[in-house]
Amino acid sequence: MSINNIIAGSRKAASRYFFFLMAFAGIISMTSCSESDDDTEDEYENWAERNDKYFNSIYTQAETAIKSGDDSWKIIPTYTKDSLTAKAKTDFIVAHVETKGTGTVSPIYTDTVSIHYRGYYMPTDSYAEGKQFDSSWTGDYNLKTMKPTGNYVYSYKLGFTTALMNMHKGDRWTVYIPYTLGYGVTDDKGIRGCSTLRFDLTLVEFARKGDTFPTYQ
Numbered sequence: 001m002s003i004n005n006i007i008a009g010s011r012k013a014a015s016r017y018f019f020f021l022m023a024f025a026g027i028i029s030m031t032s033c034s035e036s037d038d039d040t041e042d043e044y045e046n047w048a049e050r051n052d053k054y055f056n057s058i059y060t061q062a063e064t065a066i067k068s069g070d071d072s073w074k075i076i077p078t079y080t081k082d083s084l085t086a087k088a089k090t091d092f093i094v095a096h097v098e099t100k101g102t103g104t105v106s107p108i109y110t111d112t113v114s115i116h117y118r119g120y121y122m123p124t125d126s127y128a129e130g131k132q133f134d135s136s137w138t139g140d141y142n143l144k145t146m147k148p149t150g151n152y153v154y155s156y157k158l159g160f161t162t163a164l165m166n167m168h169k170g171d172r173w174t175v176y177i178p179y180t181l182g183y184g185v186t187d188d189k190g191i192r193g194c195s196t197l198r199f200d201l202t203l204v205e206f207a208r209k210g211d212t213f214p215t216y217q
Contacts, residue, residue, distance in 0.1 A: 048194035066079040090178040101170020107206040114148040116202040167203040
């Protein structure tokens with residue numbers, strides 16, 4: 001066998017091996033609820049099942065508190081359903097009132113809102129409070145220095161929109177959103193699929209469609 005044949009054969013073998021590696025990597029990247037590159041392999045093992053259990057535990061905690069007369073907890077059906085058509089626990093969000101605002105009116109679907117928010121995944125071994133995936137502010141929570149962000153109420157995911165449509169000006173809530181009312185089962189915009197989301201959410205101000213947005217600072 002000539003040296004040219006040996007080289008050609010080696011190149012073909014290397015090409016096949018490279019194609020196999022690329023194909024395998026593609027399969028891994030398309031997997032829903034998959035492990036993250038920047039965390040340990042078992043950090044997100046059985047992610048969907050664990051997130052279901054986590055949301056169910058929060059729901060039960062809220063349900064027990066409400067039955068005992070604690071009005072700081074809320075179980076709210078998604079705005080796309082009412083209390084009669086919302087059947088499964090995942091048709092609801094759960095909220096805990098951290099600070100009660102002074103407002104008495106809630107935003108509607110077409111309103112513009114000014115908010116502070118910080119989002120977390122469920123607690124894990126590496127992140128006792130849950131890994132933070134997004135935030136509208138940096139550093140400590142301080143209304144005097146934080147700059148709100150804003151958008152239309154309808155621009156957010158179902159669970160987030162549902163929370164806003166039940167809040168009043170000045171309310172600060174911890175909001176728990178099942179992935180059915182969040183980003184679903186597939187990774188989306190940097191958010192891991194199958195994730196129950198916890199938000200530290202403050203409604204600063206809101207305005208009706210066509211109105212001049214009020215000053216909030």
